[in-house]
Amino acid sequence: MQRYVRMILRPVAARPWFFFAVMLLSCLPTIAFSLVERVRILHFIVACVTEGVATAYILSLIVGAIGSPRWRKALMVICLILLCGWVLLETGCLATTHTLVSDSTIALISETNTSEAAGFFAQYFGGRAAACIVGTAAVFFAMVYALRLIFGKLLPRRVASAAMAAGLIVTVVAGIVCTLRMLPGAFIGDYQKYQLWEGYAGGNPELTKSAELRFSAPIVKIPCVLNSCRLVNGGFDRWLAVQEAALSSPVSVGDSADFDVVVVVGESFIRAHSQLYGYYLPTNPRLTAECDSGRLIVFDDVTTTANFTTPSLRNLFNLNDLSAGEQWYEGVYFPLIMRKAGYEVYHYDNQTVGVNSDRGISRLFYSQPILEHVYSGVSDSLFAYDGDFLNYVDTRLAPRESSGKKLVIYHLLGQHFPASARYPAAGAHFTARDITVDRPWLTDARREEVADYDNATLYNDSIVAGIASRFAATPTVMFYFSDHGEDCWDLAPMEARNKQMPDDPEWVDRQYHIPFFVWVSPALAEDDPQLVERLRSVATTPFSLGDLGHMILGLCGVDSPYYKPSLDPLCRMRDAQFTMHD
Numbered sequence: 393m394q395r396y397v398r399m400i401l402r403p404v405a406a407r408p409w410f411f412f413a414v415m416l417l418s419c420l421p422t423i424a425f426s427l428v429e430r431v432r433i434l435h436f437i438v439a440c441v442t443e444g445v446a447t448a449y450i451l452s453l454i455v456g457a458i459g460s461p462r463w464r465k466a467l468m469v470i471c472l473i474l475l476c477g478w479v480l481l482e483t484g485c486l487a488t489t490h491t492l493v494s495d496s497t498i499a500l501i502s503e504t505n506t507s508e509a510a511g512f513f514a515q516y517f518g519g520r521a522a523a524c525i526v527g528t529a530a531v532f533f534a535m536v537y538a539l540r541l542i543f544g545k546l547l548p549r550r551v552a553s554a555a556m557a558a559g560l561i562v563t564v565v566a567g568i569v570c571t572l573r574m575l576p577g578a579f580i581g582d583y584q585k586y587q588l589w590e591g592y593a594g595g596n597p598e599l600t601k602s603a604e605l606r607f608s609a610p611i612v613k614i615p616c617v618l619n620s621c622r623l624v625n626g627g628f629d630r631w632l633a634v635q636e637a638a639l640s641s642p643v644s645v646g647d648s649a650d651f652d653v654v655v656v657v658g659e660s661f662i663r664a665h666s667q668l669y670g671y672y673l674p675t676n677p678r679l680t681a682e683c684d685s686g687r688l689i690v691f692d693d694v695t696t697t698a699n700f701t702t703p704s705l706r707n708l709f710n711l712n713d714l715s716a717g718e719q720w721y722e723g724v725y726f727p728l729i730m731r732k733a734g735y736e737v738y739h740y741d742n743q744t745v746g747v748n749s750d751r752g753i754s755r756l757f758y759s760q761p762i763l764e765h766v767y768s769g770v771s772d773s774l775f776a777y778d779g780d781f782l783n784y785v786d787t788r789l790a791p792r793e794s795s796g797k798k799l800v801i802y803h804l805l806g807q808h809f810p811a812s813a814r815y816p817a818a819g820a821h822f823t824a825r826d827i828t829v830d831r832p833w834l835t836d837a838r839r840e841e842v843a844d845y846d847n848a849t850l851y852n853d854s855i856v857a858g859i860a861s862r863f864a865a866t867p868t869v870m871f872y873f874s875d876h877g878e879d880c881w882d883l884a885p886m887e888a889r890n891k892q893m894p895d896d897p898e899w900v901d902r903q904y905h906i907p908f909f910v911w912v913s914p915a916l917a918e919d920d921p922q923l924v925e926r927l928r929s930v931a932t933t934p935f936s937l938g939d940l941g942h943m944i945l946g947l948c949g950v951d952s953p954y955y956k957p958s959l960d961p962l963c964r965m966r967d968a969q970f971t972m973h974d
Contacts, residue, residue, distance in 0.1 A: 400557040403452035410455065410468050411448045416535055417475035418444030418609040421482035425492055425607065435599070436607035439570045443609035446567025449560070478610045492606050493613070495620040571612050574605060578615035583623040587700045590620075591889055624702075627721030628755055631710075635761045638724040638954065643732040646949035651867035651916050651923075652798045653735070653944055656859055657705070658852065659743075659806030661874030663907045664883060665849055673826060675849040678857035679909065687912055689927055693934040694908035696876045699889055701743075704875040705753050707938040711954045714938050724954045725756070726941030728766050730799045733950040736768040738793060741803040742781040745774055768794065777816055778804045778855045786862065799944075802859060806852055806874065809888040812844040815851035822846040829882045838881040845880050860911050867916035869927075869947065873937065877903040906937065923947075926962060935961040 404411045422440040426433050451471055458464040485493050580586045590602035605616055663669045667676040668683060668690050682688035697707040697714060707714060712723030727737045744754040756762075763770070769792055775781040781804075793800075807814055824839035826846070834842075856872050863870065879886050879902055889903060910927050917924050926947075935943075939959045945952065946960040957963040 394554075397554050397557045400560060401553060403449060403456050404560070406456055407452060407468070410472070411452050412535070413472055414448035414451055414475060415441075415444045417472070417479050418447055418611070420479050420531070421486065421492055422607040424483055425486055428486060429490060433607060436604060439604065440607055440609050442563050442567035443570050443612055444567070445560070445563045446565075446571060447609055447611045449564045475610065478614070493617065494606055495617050495624060571609075574601065574608060574612045574616065577601065577605065578619045580619065580623070583626065584698060584700070584703050586620060586623050587703070591700070625755075627719060628759075631721035631756075632759060632761060634722060635725055635728060635759075638728055639732075639761070639765055641732075641953055643729060644951045645733050646951060650797060651869055651920075652800065652863060653730070653948065654800045654802070654859065654863060654868055654870040655940075655944075656802045656804065656856060656870060656872040657708075658804055658856070658872060658874040658907075659701070659808045660876065660878040660888075661807055661849070661852070661907050662845075662878045662880060662883070662902060663905055664902065665846060665880065666907050668909070669907060672828075673822060673846055675846050676853045677850075678853050682857070682860065682911060686924075687914065687917060689910045689912075689924075689931050691908040691910070691930075692932045694873065694906055695904050695934075695936055696874075696906050697936060697938045699876045699903040701875050702753050704937070706756060708875070708940060709756060711941050711956070712938070713956060713959060714936070715959075725762060725766065726945065726954075727799055727801065728762070729945060729950060729952050729954060730948070731766045732952075733948065735797045735799045735948075736794045737766050737799045737801070738769045738789070739767055739801045739803075740771040740781075740785050740789060741801075742771075742774055742778055742805050743803055745772055777814070778806070778852065779816070779858075781805075782855055782858055790862065804852070804855060807845060807848040807878065809878070810844070811841070811848040814848040819851045820847050821850055827882060831882060831885075833885045834881060838887075841887060842880055842882045845878075860913075863913050865915055866913060867919055868913040869916065869923075870911040870913075871909075871940065871944070872911065873908040873940075874906045875937075877901075877906055879903065908937075930961045930964075933961050933964070935964075 398405075419437070419440050422433070422437055425431065426437060455464055455467055458467065482493050485491065577586065577589055580589055590605065591600055605613055608616075665671050665673075665675060667674050667680055674680075679688055683690060696704050698704040703720070706720035707723075709725055709727065710720045710723030711726050711729070712718035712720055727739075731737050739757060741757065744757060746754065746758055758770070769789060771781075771785065771789060773781075773784060775784065785802075805814055822843040824836055824843050827834070827839040827842045860870055876889075879888060879899075881887055883902060884899070912924050912927070939961060942956055942959040942963075943961050945955045946957065946962050
């Protein structure tokens with residue numbers, strides 16, 4: 393028995409400094425994050441520690457198998473240098489950005505120019521970062537020394553060493569299981585599949601793989617993060633080439649009304665929680681009033697192209713034909729065509745600011761050709777609540793807009809998880825008592841979370857109505873929709889989009905069948921009632937959110953080689969009417 397115990401402990405006993413150094417270096421960033429940010433992430437720390445122990449044990453086995461002392465020492469030095477560099481990067485990132493390294497951080501570093509890099513490193517190695525790094529190093533050496541002393545004292549004792557061997561086996565096996573569970577993220581070759589993988593959580597949004605990956609040991613985290621960066625950046629070079637070609641393409645504008653176009657992109661709005669789609673609570677009183685007045689048209693059958701923001705918006709803002717197999721990067725950014733048609737384009741976003749603020753869609757919105765040739769103005773600040781964001785736009789940005797025809801894009805936080813963070817305390821109207829549906833899994837706490845979602849929806853109603861009121865006196869068509877749906881405890885035994893069930897029709901309906909509204913300002917409704925009727929005529933026509941760009945171009949009378957009438961719901965309806973008449 394003792395022979396097997398010695399065999400198990402030999403890789404550790406032979407080089408305890410190396411074993412404990414690798415183990416602690418693997419875990420330190422996660423532990424530092426927990427201490428510095430005062431966040432309770434025990435389940436992530438446990439997983440990270442087991443991964444660190446497994447990594448240290450396997451490396452110790454490999455080192456022990458090398459016969460040459462020189463090569464053995466060289467491998468240990470290389471491993472420790474790489475791990476120290478990783479810890480330096482992680483702790484510095486924690487000190488400067490209050491988070492650990494992710495694919496967004498890697499993208500930021502890869503796209504930083506020389507002058508930006510100087511400022512970055514000045515901040516990176518500033519006082520707080522230096523204190524964090526020095527403190528982490530001090531804790532590291534203290535823990536290595538303490539563990540080495542404890543290990544040395546316990547090792548000679550048979551019972552203690554046997555218990556240590558058993559604990560080591562359990563921890564290493566658990567670490568290997570955790571590692572194997574996460575490593576598939578390093579080999580996924582499709583970005584949407586990667587999003588499905590990292591968003592899965594088995595019903596608990598705090599346990600999504602994306603969250604777990606942030607606190608994983610480097611053996612797991614590094615390959616997954618690098619693969620995510622590769623997938624996010626895939627296709628962008630081709631997309632940029634398409635935009636450059638489109639800049640010289642011909643565009644003509646036919647006889648059309650002189651009106652503004654407003655596109656309001658909502659977030660995580662569930663049709664089943666909208667008063668306008670039959671929900672039993674008054675979550676959309678102001679939009680309902682607009683509908684009763686005849687100014688708001690509710691569309692019955694609009695589906696999004698994806699249940700995650702990045703692929704949804706990539707296909708929304710580009711004129712690619714998904715039905716023909718065209719990818720987003722093969723399409724032209726439709727606001728670019730609107731700008732060439734004489735519209736001033738303004739982009740106001742409460743989710744992204746600048747090309748490095750988000751993993752995928754920020755590059756779509758803020759790439760150099762788009763900033764240089766498309767926008768007349770963009771927002772530069774983010775706010776916790778959309779109401780504060782709207783006030784910032786109204787007071788700081790809207791007064792700078794030109795008086796000519798405009799395309800104005802708003803991208804809101806909407807009801808994005810967690811819903812309780814999407815509205816101020818004063819906006820709490822619904823409580824758990826208002827959630828009267830009967831579901832076996834609905835606890836009081838979950839009913840409260842449903843009420844939070846309804847409060848966020850009610851607050852969002854005031855935001856969208858506020859945007860409409862800004863354009864009430866000018867001829868305007870406003871499109872409001874959600875980029876994707878969501879899940880909620882009153883509809884399914886889960887919250888948020890954590891569990892993929894594409895074979896379940898109800899799941900597909902909740903996350904892909906989106907609310908879609910078109911609002912026409914009083915000024916335009918009076919000047920051009922036929923336009924209102926054209927929009928109303930397609931309210932029951934099924935179409936994809938990816939076709940919205942073609943619909944807007946057709947509505948504005950913009951003709952371009954990139955405009956496809958076959959994808960324009962208004963054009964399809966007109967052709968169908970002609971066919972029926974013939």
